[in-house]
Amino acid sequence: xxxxxxxxxxxxxxxxxxxxxxxxxxxxxxxxxxxxxxxxxxxxxxxxxxxxxxxxxxxxxxxxxxxxxxxxxxxxxxxxxxxxxxxxxxxxxxxxxxxxxxxxxxxxxxxxxxxxxxxxxxxxxxxxxxxxxxxxxxxxxxxxxxxxxxxxxxxxxxxxxxxxxxxxxxxxxxxxxxxxxxxxxxxxxxxxxxxxxxxxxxxxxxxxxxxxxxxxxxxxxxxxxxxxxxxxxxxxxxxxxxxxxxxxxxxxxxxxxxxxxxxxxxxxxxxxxxxxxxxxxxxxxxxxxxxxxxxxxxxxxxxxxxxxxxxxxxxxxxxxxxxxxxxxxxxxxxxxxxxxxxxxxxxxxxxxxxxxxxxxxxxxxxxxxxxxxxxxxxxxxxxxxxxxxxxxxxxxxxxxxxxxxxxxxxxxxxxxxxxxxxxxxxxxxxxxxxxxxxxxxxxxxxxxxxxxxxxxxxxxxxxxxxxxxxxxxxxxxxxxxxxxxxxxxxxxxxxxxxxxxxxxxxxxxxxxxxxxxxxxxxxxxxxxxxxxxxxxxxxxxxxxxxxxxxxxxxxxxxxxxxxxxxxxxxxxxxxxxxxxxxxxxxxxxxxxxxxxxxxxxxxxxxxxxxxxxxxxxxxxxxxxxxxxxxxxxxxxxxxxxxxxxxxxxxxxxxxxxxxxxxxxxxxxxxxxxxxxxxxxxxxxxxxxxxxxxxxxxxxxxxx
Amino acid sequence: xxxxxxxxxxxxxxxxxxxxxxxxxxxxxxxxxxxxxxxxxxxxxxxxxxxxxxxxxxxxxxxxxxxxxxxxxxxxxxxxxxxxxxxxxxxxxxxxxxxxxxxxxxxxxxxxxxxxxxxxxxxxxxxxxxxxxxxxxxxxxxxxxxxxxxxxxxxxxxxxxxxxxxxxxxxxxxxxxxxxxxxxxxxxxxxxxxxxxxxxxxxxxxxxxxxxxxxxxxxxxxxxxxxxxxxxxxxxxxxxxxxxxxxxxxxxxxxxxxxxxxxxxxxxxxxxxxxxx
Numbered sequence: 016x017x018x019x020x021x022x023x024x025x026x027x028x029x030x031x032x033x034x035x036x037x038x039x040x041x042x043x044x045x046x047x048x049x050x051x052x053x054x055x056x057x058x059x060x061x062x063x064x065x066x067x068x069x070x071x072x073x074x075x076x077x078x079x080x081x082x083x084x085x086x087x088x089x090x091x092x093x094x095x096x097x098x099x100x101x102x103x104x105x106x107x108x109x110x111x112x113x114x115x116x117x118x119x120x121x122x123x124x125x126x127x128x129x130x131x132x133x134x135x136x137x138x139x140x141x142x143x144x145x146x147x148x149x150x151x152x153x154x155x156x157x158x159x160x161x162x163x164x165x166x167x168x169x170x171x172x173x174x175x176x177x178x179x180x181x182x183x184x185x186x187x188x189x190x191x192x193x194x195x196x197x198x199x200x201x202x203x204x205x206x207x208x209x210x211x212x213x214x215x216x217x218x219x220x221x222x223x224x225x226x227x228x229x230x231x232x233x234x235x236x237x238x239x240x241x242x243x244x245x246x247x248x249x250x251x252x253x254x255x256x257x258x259x260x261x262x263x264x265x266x267x268x269x270x271x272x273x274x275x276x277x278x279x280x281x282x283x284x285x286x287x288x289x290x291x292x293x294x295x296x297x298x299x300x301x302x303x304x305x306x307x308x309x310x311x312x313x314x315x316x317x318x319x320x321x322x323x324x325x326x327x328x329x330x331x332x333x334x335x336x337x338x339x340x341x342x343x344x345x346x347x348x349x350x351x352x353x354x355x356x357x358x359x360x361x362x363x364x365x366x367x368x369x370x371x372x373x374x375x376x377x378x379x380x381x382x383x384x385x386x387x388x389x390x391x392x393x394x395x396x397x398x399x400x401x402x403x404x405x406x407x408x409x410x411x412x413x414x415x416x417x418x419x420x421x422x423x424x425x426x427x428x429x430x431x432x433x434x435x436x437x438x439x440x441x442x443x444x445x446x447x448x449x450x451x452x453x454x455x456x457x458x459x460x461x462x463x464x465x466x467x468x469x470x471x472x473x474x475x476x477x478x479x480x481x482x483x484x485x486x487x488x489x490x491x492x493x494x495x496x497x498x499x500x501x502x503x504x505x506x507x508x509x510x511x512x513x514x515x516x517x518x519x520x521x522x523x524x525x526x527x528x529x530x531x532x533x534x535x536x537x538x539x540x541x542x543x544x545x546x547x548x549x550x551x552x553x554x555x556x557x558x559x560x561x562x563x564x565x566x567x568x569x570x571x572x573x574x575x576x577x578x579x580x581x582x583x584x585x586x587x588x589x590x591x592x593x594x595x596x597x598x599x600x601x602x603x604x605x606x607x608x609x610x611x612x613x614x615x616x617x618x619x620x621x622x623x624x625x626x627x628x629x630x631x632x633x634x635x636x637x638x639x640x641x642x643x644x645x646x647x648x649x650x651x652x653x654x655x656x657x658x659x660x661x662x663x664x665x666x667x668x669x670x671x672x673x674x675x676x677x678x679x680x681x682x683x684x685x686x687x688x689x690x691x692x693x694x695x696x697x698x699x700x701x702x703x704x705x706x707x708x709x710x711x712x713x714x715x716x717x718x
Numbered sequence: 719x720x721x722x723x724x725x726x727x728x729x730x731x732x733x734x735x736x737x738x739x740x741x742x743x744x745x746x747x748x749x750x751x752x753x754x755x756x757x758x759x760x761x762x763x764x765x766x767x768x769x770x771x772x773x774x775x776x777x778x779x780x781x782x783x784x785x786x787x788x789x790x791x792x793x794x795x796x797x798x799x800x801x802x803x804x805x806x807x808x809x810x811x812x813x814x815x816x817x818x819x820x821x822x823x824x825x826x827x828x829x830x831x832x833x834x835x836x837x838x839x840x841x842x843x844x845x846x847x848x849x850x851x852x853x854x855x856x857x858x859x860x861x862x863x864x865x866x867x868x869x870x871x872x873x874x875x876x877x878x879x880x881x882x883x884x885x886x887x888x889x890x891x892x893x894x895x896x897x898x899x900x901x902x903x904x905x906x907x908x909x910x911x912x913x914x915x916x917x918x919x920x921x922x923x924x925x926x927x928x929x930x931x932x933x934x935x936x937x938x939x940x941x942x943x944x945x946x947x948x949x950x951x952x953x954x955x956x957x958x959x960x961x962x963x964x965x966x967x968x969x970x971x972x973x974x975x976x977x978x979x980x981x982x983x984x985x986x987x988x989x990x991x992x993x994x995x
Binding site: 184190191192193194195196197200202204205206207 | 720721722774787788789790792793796797
């Protein structure tokens with residue numbers, strides 16, 4: 016038994032638990048369930064709900080198990096192990112008493128409460144409460160507070176557990192929530208009832224154990240037991256947050272986080288959570304073809320016929336651009352088809368990032384997301400992680416809060432919710448950093464586990480390859496890559512990017528990249544452009560080219576398209592996604608594609624038959640087998656390579672040699688809430704975006 | 719007590735005056751840089767003493783001075799009832815209504831306030847803006863019950879041993895801008911007895927110090943002043959005991975003791991000598 020463990024007796028049963036456990040954790044380790052409201056594993060201990068009371072043998076009163084540590088327990092006089100009871104009459108009475116107090120001021124509005132059916136208070140009052148209340152006096156009532164377009168408040172229901180206050184202060188790093196007043200008049204509110212400005216604010220909905228904070232867009236929509244729950248993967252950013260999609264009758268009604276400690280812990284961003292109303296707006300539910308300048312609905316047969324005709328021409332005059340939300344299977348089918356056709360102008364980097372083609376480590380978040388918890392110095396280059404991946408940013412903040420990690424930034428100065436050393440704004444500062452001897456470079460060099468995070472703001476530019484080299488040079492110089500630790504990281508913004516790079520969805524011999532294709536389309540050299548959900552390109556530069564859009568939302572790409580082949584959104588197909596750390600995760604279908612829309616791979620399979628290049632798979636499983644055969648990495652579900660191949664990786668060889676420009680790095684994300692076609696179709700996120708823009712304008716006016 | 723909310727109408731800005739700023743600097747200087755938040759209550763108080771209430775812009779100024787989020791300052795300001803969250807009368811009459819004052823007639827004081835000022839509450843200010851009143855819990859001056867505390871930018875002073883007539887006069891004076899003397903209005907000093915016959919201690923030896931024996935054994939040490947060698951094992955309690963036996967009346971006059979104590983080679987301990995006496 017290690018020194019850190021201690022044997023205690025819980026309900027007469029001996030268990031050995033770590034010293035730093037609190038009694039609640041110890042009880043759980045012993046298989047006892049302790050009711051709680053304020054305690055949460057990932058937040059600080061408040062100890063104010065008193066629901067977790069247990070009996071300590073020898074103590075005069077019951078103690079709050081969340082706030083009492085195993086190491087503070089006192090054993091018997093003759094060295095007997097300390098004892099606690101969780102099932103004794105005293106505990107039962109204590110729980111009943113606490114529950115009765117909590118219910119004194121809680122309204123009996125469960126039938127109209129959105130938390131009904133998944134309410135901690137409801138469940139625990141059934142399990143641990145008395146059958147009735149002895150309180151005949153008036154209940155208190157609390158005015159509802161405004162917290163913005165996402166969070167609906169019914170504050171009379173609040174039991175003041177302060178989980179939301181602790182979340183906004185500790186995890187989100189935007190201390191806007193607080194408890195004003197005292198005693199019976201204590202109220203949870205934002206400062207002057209302003210909207211919450213955190214990108215993680217929606218998580219307070221999950222944290223709230225009662226129905227005080229609920230989802231505004233989901234209000235009065237459904238009961239939890241009516242919903243079909245599908246566990247899948249988010250595509251709003253490259254983090255690949257694990258989510259649960261709740262749907263009813265073909266419509267997605269809400270999205271909630273799942274726990275995955277190595278990816279998103281149990282948080283998701285507001286964009287992930289509230290994008291679902293975008294899934295039912297602006298949808299492409301049948302094929303369209305442009306006739307006399309207008310898009311007219313056509314049958315699949317006809318649409319595929321047009322596509323086949325356009326794609327059977329000169330392969331060098333065809334370009335394919337993949338967007339940010341694609342699943343790996345769809346990209347694989349597309350790549351197989353276009354390879355068979357001899358098309359070499361394929362590109363998955365619609366933002367023009369100069370990355371890929373040089374080995375997997377060169378474009379992965381090699382330290383892994385969980386690795387942030389071990390880093391002792393982090394240099395962020397050309398990225399605003401708060402906007403590009405809010406959950407990952409919260410993880411950096413968690414690490415920074417421990418005081419064991421310094422953060423430096425080269426790029427746009429922004430409020431990242433933690434303090435950082437702002438080293439510079441452009442590539443010159445990156446190159447200059449390695450020549451310095453004092454300041455942040457010292458922290459990086461001294462660090463045992465340094466991290467360099469290169470964002471798309473540093474790579475999606477003319478000199479991206481040179482910047483990548485400079486970052487790699489620095490990583491090599493500070494010894495960021497060594498046995499057991501790979502500190503070179505690329506933070507992606509697109510969910511499909513890493514998967515596409517793994518597939519090699521890049522220009523082949525003599526092929527054009529995105530910029531080349533757009534130039535070619537403008538000048539007429541490229542006659543047909545296939546957009547796989549690519550909406551973030553400059554569609555005005557597509558010139559006279561015939562544009563085939565394979566996607567699910569009527570956005571920029573579909574507006575310009577001459578032929579639309581409707582496909583399935585991420586909630587409507589089984590698919591693989593690879594997150595920024597190279598973790599292959601499997602998404603699942605929650606609802607069926609809209610109208611006549613088909614899954615992406617099926618569209619290319621159908622097209623291949625018409626082009627006489629029939630792809631060798633007829634169903635998803637065969638396709639996946641082929642995929643894993645061609646690229647074995649896709650077979651390792653939920654595995655992040657991390658530092659496995661650090662020994663063979665030389666970051667100094669990344670990118671290309673050359674001069675860098677003086678232009679400062681700019682974050683690719685200007686509006687967090689509207690980064691992709693689904694988000695742009697969402698009314699909720701449009702409201703958030705307008706609100707954030709208003710807040711920014713106000714801030715600028717104040718300055 | 720009811721829900722405390724900040725006033726609907728707020729000034730556009732707030733700035734500490736020169737005098738206030740000096741106090742702010744004093745309080746901020748007391749704490750290390752990363753613990754500046756400790757100064758939040760003094761700063762709120764300084765702001766209140768400057769403006770007679772704490773406005774929302776003031777909270778923001780204080781938050782920035784203390785390096786805290788705005789909401790944290792709002793939490794503190796709404797928690798403590800001593801902070802006025804809205805404008806109130808120039809003089810805020812705080813009538814103690816707790817048992818001792820109530821037994822001694824706090825109800826009549828409240829009736830006077832109601833008549834002269836209007837309904838209770840900090841936001842019910844008299845027409846001239848000078849007065850407002852509220853009932854508070856015990857202010858700790860029970861020996862001088864009934865009493866009120868009057869808060870204004872000058873300070874918070876107690877007015878004790880009140881009667882309805884006296885309070886009425888005080889309110890009139892305050893409204894007229896006249897100074898009102900603080901303390902017990904009955905004329906007694908502090909809380910000295912009002913009815914029992916006053917016995918004054920007239921024996922001069924009681925307080926001229928002559929009865930006090932010179933300190934021989936220093937507290938917390940075995941070393942005695944008169945004996946440079948800390949050899950004696952006698953605990954200090956023995957001396958107290960011996961002194962109790964002899965009693966102050968039989969104590970020798972101080973000068974003699976002193977003279978003896980000043981003898982450098984007074985080998986014998988003093989207390990036994992006293993005992994011998």
